[in-house]
Amino acid sequence: MKINFNRVFWVLILIGFVFSCNDPGPENPEPIKPKYIFVFIGDGMGTNHVSLTEGYLTSLQGQIGMSNLTMTEFPYFGLCTTFSNNSNITDSGAAGSAIACGAKADNGVISYYPTYSDTVPPTSIAKIAHNHDFKVGIITTVSIDHATPAAFYASNESRSNYYQIGLELPASSFEFFGGGGFKYPTDADESQTDLYTICEESGYIVSNDLGIASSYSCENDKLFISNPVLHGSGDMPYAIDRNIDGGYSLADFVETAIDFLYNDTGFFMMVEGGKIDWAAHSNDAATVVNEVKDFDDALLEAYEFYLEHPYETLIIVTADHETGGLSLGNNQEGYSAHYEDLALQKTSLGKFSSEVYQYKISSGDYQIEEVMQLAQDVFLNEAIELTESEYNRVFDAFNYYFYGTTNMTSEELTEAYGGYNPVAAAYVNIINTRAAASFSTWSHTGTRVPVYTIGARSELFSGGMDNTDFHRLIREIMEW
Secondary structure, eight states: OOOOHHHHHHHHHHHHHHHHHHOOOSOOOOOOOOSEEEEEEETTOOHHHHHHHHHHHHHTTTOSSOOOOTGGGSSEEEEEEOOOSSOSSOOHHHHHHHHHHSSOOOTTOBSOOGGGTTSOOOOOHHHHHHHTTOEEEEEESSOTTSHHHHHTTOOBSOTTOHHHHHHHHHHHOOSEEEESOOSOSSOTTSOSOOHHHHHHHTTEEEESOGGGGGGOOTTTOEEEEEOSSOOTTSOOOOGGGHHHHOOOOHHHHHHHHHHHHOOSSOEEEEEEETHHHHHHHTTOHHHHHHHHHHHHHHHHHHHHHHHHSTTTEEEEEEOSOEESOOEEOOTTTTTOOOGGGGGGBOSOHHHHHHHHHHHHHHOSSOOHHHHHHHHHHHTBSSOOOOOHHHHHHHHHHHHHHHHOOOSOOHHHHHHHHTTSOHHHHHHHHHHHHHHTEEOSOSSEEOOOEEEEEEETTGGGGOEEEETTHHHHHHHHHHTO
8 A cells, every 4th residue: 555655744744733732731820910019099080080181181282182191091991880888979088998998988987897896807908018018108199197098007987087097107107108298287286296296206207308218218217208388288289280389299209109119029009199189179170180180190100110110010090989070061162172271270279269368358349350350360371351151150259259249049159169269160160161171069979980000910900890899809919
């Protein structure tokens, strides 16, 4: 029998190919655990806050569309539910507690779980990381004892117990705190020891100079560096006001913290853009987009670190809740949107309110023309001519604020001004209306918030999730 060696050759090749396809080969290597974990929380930042910022930046270039921010360039996206243990609309205390501890909490508390009295209560992921020898940094633009940052290092039955919460900061022994200062460094009657003094006595280097960080090491030292310019509530100035007020940016703090915390074991860093929420509470769209951009600039510092350590870094970006019920579009503008008109505003509603108040206490003869000129001088980047309806809004606010006269009901006053300075609120509303940015509430909403992730195991944070999942997923990834 004659053998066709050519055919045999190809049959053997085919058999080898089939067996090679069935052969699993060497086992896939275990996924790399991240050594450097960033959790960025845009307080009050819904998807529309991000979209408005992208649209605003694009419109400044004379174009239509949305320019991607750093966060929206990340490969994985999810949507996160935010309801608290006792309400469909959460506050920052409950939401921060859920993110930090992985369990629903009641509105108004800080990582406080009395129902776990017979078992070990949920613990902050920052504390767990610290117990595994990770260095920890907590950074915020609001006071360091505010709800969201406090949820990562403290536990208290009331978010309003600022002094007691502040006492837990040095007790945490976390290596880096930065941004805002204490809201109440001492108790109401000032009989207790100043918290900054307690921090120093606990071994912290306390300063308002970021430059000192390069002289210290996270292996031996602990830093608490607050912004050199703080408002009365211990918060940093808005980004839109920084040219006037001065101080560091959130990005400056993140860059410094990365350099200080970097080590071979790893670090965990929580960074909060806390005043996105405050700006949205005041329905101040121009200040919102500047805060979101400032937050994204800080995120860029972490992203650049990721590019140097792509297989060892995990970056998570989310929000604790949405604030303001922000929408892109309104009845007045219809299908038109002029996001670039937000650039007409050069200060926050809060700063303009202070100017209007100073005018009120310094003058007994109030004139609407003088108030309108004040707006042109300190609030607007360029002179604008008010339409008849816009003038009427300013006129009504002027009469109510300076003379207490109004035809509005109490409900209408709340809807129009939300408890903020009426004149400042009227001018901000004019800018918002022109830009087609609208708000439905002065408070929080119950909508899902965005989740953007990149880096080691980041795919686990895509799709639908709950705010309690962050804690669980990080622990699973790290096997903590």
